Ligand SMILES: Nc1ncnc2c1ncn2[C@@H]1O[C@H](COP(=O)(O)OP(=O)(O)OP(=O)(O)O)[C@@H](O)[C@H]1O
């Protein structure tokens with residue numbers, strides 16, 4: 002196969018691995034810091050959580066677009082800020098730095114997942130153990146280094162593997178940051194973007210497929226590790242049968258670490274908070290001000306004049322896409338829940354570990370692997386550019402994750418209720434519908450939200466399967482989604498819209514993308530946290 | 541039980557004093573001005589029904605919970621501003637709260653290593669105390685690999701190793717089976733004697749409290765009803781709550797009318813009471829069956845090993861009595877009995 006003969010092949014593999022592993026390592030580190038901070042505090046838990054969780058509300062597409070504006074050499078506010086304090090401007094997306102910039106954005110977007118999973122791990126330490134530690138005189142460093150983090154090791158590993166998997170498969174960030182279309186620069190192209198360009202630009206489908214399979218193999222490494230960590234026999238039994246560890250390895254006194262650790266944690270988290278908050282702030286700022294204010298030097302960093310007409314105009318313009326995405330997301334959510342909830346129930350109650358392993362493994366496969374096959378199939382079925390194509394495709398990706406999450410949720414439900422129902426003479430089906438489902442409602446809501454958000458975020462498939470905005474004609478045609486709408490305002494993208502207010506519209510469409518997720522997250526934050534807690538971690 | 545000795549143990553027992561403690565959880569007021577004084581070196585129990593605030597009070601002493609007002613003294617010192625680690629307390633939690641990822645040795649030494657004690661010293665102390673408590677064999681295992689009774693001893697060792705001034709235990713034996721609980725109780729008592737530290741023991745089992753404690757406080761919904769030695773509590777309950785809470789089977793409570801020195805429906809050895817209606821408590825164990833001024837119908841028998849609980853119906857009232865020997869009795873039969881004066885408590889006068 003000519004793929005391996007490509008001169009750039011080695012570089013692309015390097016980019017892919019660097020991006021996935023770098024993103025996972027740094028975001029797990031930062032996520033752990035925030036999780037420790039929240040876990041150790043009595044007050045302001047919610048506010049700090051909200052900061053660490055904020056990027057989760059911003060779809061990848063929107064976050065990539067924000068960062069495109071921040072990084073833009075002529076326009077972005079970062080360089081003038083650096084220059085004003087005497088530092089040189091940085092060519093963020095230039096050949097030598099773009100891979101690091103990409104990874105930085107990856108980290109920004111992945112902090113929430115790491116934070117949620119690790120926090121769940123830390124909170125699973127029994128309250129009494131935590132109190133015993135404080136009676137014993139343990140301070141922050143003592144407790145987290147010698148008790149809580151070792152106990153939450155599984156959560157840390159899960160977070161690391163999950164983010165690495167998502168990094169291998171991530172299409173949106175490298176695609177948009179490398180110019181949204183055309184041939185990606187070799188200095189930042191990851192395997193997924195490269196495969197996409199080969200398939201859909203260069204007309205080299207076999208080569209693209211080879212690249213897709215290669216990245217699938219890469220992602221299989223963390224994928225299989227995740228399967229092993231999740232599905233393997235419960236650890237307790239195994240540990241008990243092992244011979245006791247013979248030596249006393251007492252932790253030496255590390256008392257000196259407590260104070261520096263606390264300071265470093267607070268200062269570090271404060272700085273990272275700025276890193277997390279600023280892009281979101283910038284998005285809101287730019288969306289609601291006249292574009293003329295964007296070009297002033299030094300950059301205007303606070304709201305001076307607020308306008309809403311460009312935003313409203315963008316909403317009007319995006320109306321067909323909003324309708325399309327909303328309908329598709331609702332349909333995908335419904336299909337996902339209907340299929341995944343019973344499947345997860347069977348897996349949980351009958352201990353079908355193999356099936357669970359397959360689900361987790363499927364989750365770990367990058368969607369780029371499927372895209373060409375699905376594209377060809379949809380061409381054959383004449384479904385390109387229809388809602389149907391997206392509605393039947395997307396559950397492929399939502400179902401594995403939701404089955405996994407729901408399995409953990411069912412596992413955490415006590416069995417007695419169902420057993421009582423069976424004893425009372427209910428049939429299996431009736432006990433599932435009338436006893437289990439109501440109890441599982443928080444899990445179902447969380448799973449439904451995850452499916453909805455996933456579908457709302459999706460970029461790759463609409464990009465491939467859709468061509469035009471929905472038109473309210475008969476028969477209806479067109480299935481562009483809000484993500485494909487938003488990237489048209491990226492000034493670097495091929496075939497981008499030329500608009501007088503391109504930055505304002507870009508920011509506005511970012512907000513349109515983010516709003517439903519923000520609303521869902523705020524309305525049902527409790528559910529989402531709870532669902533993801535039990536979803537990402539246990540097992 | 542081998543004689544306990546423990547290097548460097550000078551019984552540094554301190555008393556504990558609570559002054560006007562109030563505590564609210566949101567709208568729920570748990571304590572509204574609790575006062576309590578515990579002497580140095582005594583084994584003191586807090587006993588009361590579920591939800592009466594025992595755990596909360598213990599946690600306030602430990603500093604794990606902060607009271608809304610009032611003061612906590614350990615020794616002569618007010619400790620309200622100090623965190624749990626600074627109060628020099630040892631605590632045994634209901635679920636033991638051992639660190640699951642650490643070995644038994646690491647668990648026991650953790651209060652020392654965290655203070656910066658040298659490793660050899662910590663290990664030496666831990667070995668010594670583990671030997672005393674009979675868990676010397678388990679030191680390199682993890683909590684998940686030892687039995688419940690051993691876990692409970694590890695928790696004791698971890699709490700004792702730093703020579704606490706005050707030793708706090710929250711229902712430490714409730715997870716053990718009946719046999720083990722029995723020996724654990726005795727064991728705790730021996731350890732406490734030997735080490736001499738002030739010990740506060742929380743339980744909802746009144747017989748456990750009476751059997752091990754020097755003194756007992758009876759708690760009911762956030763109030764302390766009575767403080768006294770087990771004997772005082774049993775013999776002279778201060779109020780109806782205490783009288784009914786203590787004793788197994790529980791006190792028989794009934795309405796008695798006295799007129800002209802005679803009581804109905806039961807003839808009781810009551811002297812010096814004016815005519816009127818009274819609420820009277822009679823301890824089941826003070827009823828002597830066989831002969832006496834009273835007659836009742838035996839309605840049921842409950843076999844309890846050494847003794848049998850006999851249910852007696854008299855004038856529409858049901859009473860429980862304890863009998864050693866019930867060979868001659870059967871259900872429906874009339875039984876004669878008398879009541880010993882020590883088991884009769886006047887709970888209150890009724891009406892005008
Ligand atoms: N953290 C808390 N938040 C709100 N209410 C609480 C909290 N802890 C205890 N309570 C309430 O305070 C009261 C006393 O509780 P506490 O745990 O002290 O009782 P207890 O005597 O130890 O009961 P048990 O024998 O069941 O352990 C109860 O009504 C309980 O519901």
Ligand SMILES: [Mg+2]
Nearest residue numbers: 594595596710
């Ligand atoms: Mg309690």
